[in-house]
Amino acid sequence: MNDYKALYLHFHDNVAVALSNIPEQTTVPLQIEDQRFTVKVLDAIRFGHKFATRMIKQGEDIKKYGEVIGIATSDIHPGHHVHVHNLTSKPRREV
Amino acid sequence: MEIYEKSMKFWGYRRKDGRVGVRNHVLILPTITCAAQTAQRVTELVNGTVSFIHPHGCGQIGADFDQTYKTYVGIGAHPNVYAVIVLGLGCESHQANKIAKEIEKTGKPVEVVSIQDQGGTLQAIADTAKIAVRLVQEASTMQREECDFSELIVATECGGSDACSGLSANPAVGKTSDLLVELGGTAILAETTELIGAEHLLAQRAVNDQVSKRAYEVIEAMEKRSVLMGVDLRTGNPSPGNIEGGISSLEEKSLGAATKSGTSRLQEVINYAEQPTKKGLVWMDTPGHDIEQLTGMVAGGAQVVLFTTGRGTPTGSPIAPVIKISTNTPMFEKMNENMDLNAGTIIDGIETIDDVGKRILLEIQSVASGKVTKAEVLKQYDFGIWRIGPTF
Secondary structure (H helix, E strand, O other), X not given: OOOXXXXXXXXXXXXXXXXXXXXXXXXXXXXXXXXXXXXXXXXXXXXXXXXXXXXXXXXOEEEEOOEEEEXXXXXXXXXXXXXXXXXXXXXXXXX | OOOOOOOOEEEEEEOOOXXXXXXXXXXXXXXXXXXXXXHHHHHHHOOOEEOOOOOOOOOOOHHHHHHHHHXXXXXXXXXXXXXXXXXXXXXXXXXXXXXXXXXXXXXXXEEEEEHHHHOOHHHHHXXXXXXXXXXXXXXXXXXXXXXXXXXXXXXXXXXXXXXOOOOOHHHHHHHHHHHHHHOOOEEEEOOHHHHOOOHHHHHHOEOOHHHHHHHHHHHHHHHHHHHHOOOOOOOOOOOHHHHHOOOOOHHHHHHHHHHHHOOOOEEEEEOOOOOOOOOEEEEEOOOOOHHHXXXXXXXXXXXXXXXXXXXXXXXXXXXXXXXXXXXXXXXHXXXXXXXXXXXXXXXXXXXXXXXXXXXXXXXXXXXHOOOOOHHHHXXXXXXXXXXXXXXX
16 A cells, blocks of 8 residues: 545545545545545545545535535546536525 | 543533533623723733733624623623623723623622722722732632533634645544534534535534524625625635635535534524524634634633634633644644644544544543643633624
8 A cells, every 4th residue: 555645524425635646546545434445546636636436427416524515517437536627516505 | 442422521610600611710801992901900910810902892883882792791701700800991882880780690709890980090900909819819719520511612613724624623623513512512613704605504404494594694694794895705716726725616615614513413593692592513603703703602601612723823712711723733843832732643644533523522621621721821812802883
């Protein structure tokens, strides 16, 4: 295993956050409580940026902190960068 | 390491009104800016007294007058305060006598001194100091007793945030907040300004429609106030700098601040400086200004404050201990005299969010039982009221 670190914040999340600059094609270990798993990061991900931890279909909610931070504007495969190019704010429910 | 099971205890001061204090201050409460310097002199003379400098208390009207009044009363009535000497000038709009009468309802010793009645600064200092000597000695005979965590109200806030805030210290405080709520205690989320864009997510966590509606209302009111100043807080967010740092939407940015509230249900939304009427997670409507939100939550009865910071701030309160939590290890080391805990270990991959959340809970126990925070050691006595109207 390598020293590249990433943070997986909530069981419902489908993204993780890089805690260091991760080069492309790097397998990164993730942990939440006692569960450990790995994701092969396909794009270069800078500190603070997100990558998909599982397949996210176009139109699907993107979740961080267990909450919806936006929806996918295209299919996002595990390990790909998730940012403004494939995530947009979800239209707010009218009150 | 299961240090908390179903209940946790700390050593506190039980007050006559039923609330529990974690400090035993004698407060010199200047209800008008003109009396603040005099109050300061008394604290230099009498060990065991606290006070603060502020510019408020005169030329205020309507809702703005009421908010300042409520804050003074909340601070004086606070369970961390054993006794109060209300120090006025005499001619101001916030009358010391009226405020003293309100604080007296808690059953604590309250005295009033007026600079004009005493015949000037020097006599007012002497008279206030003499009363303070008696009250400090009286306060020192109070014994701490075992109290339950369900009697704690813990304020949460972030200031001087950085790219690590939403990844380390804030989610760790969220964990602490959830544990505290499980233990029957109360956690306050504040800084309405920082929550713009995440209101629908917080509203979803509300216990009923009324609370959910209030969540939208306080956000809308905050946005309207900024529009009155010619600025729309929602547009331009996330900023180019935020996007560069990896933040993709306003929801994500605001969630970085909102994550301090953990995942508990939102029990109520309360006004500035008001006491929560419910246990569990409570949202107090405050601005993002560090000192004004701090003052509001303390006036609302918070005995301990959790403050996360990435850039590093010295913030403290004269009334409540403020536990400062660094979001990153370099700042924790560089500004160590100001920082109490380091959550940068999450970024370093040494600890998990849960580990740090539990560590913060244990620190609350120590601090509530008497351990002094760095801000207390450094006498960082910040105070500022959220003014909601102009001065007249």
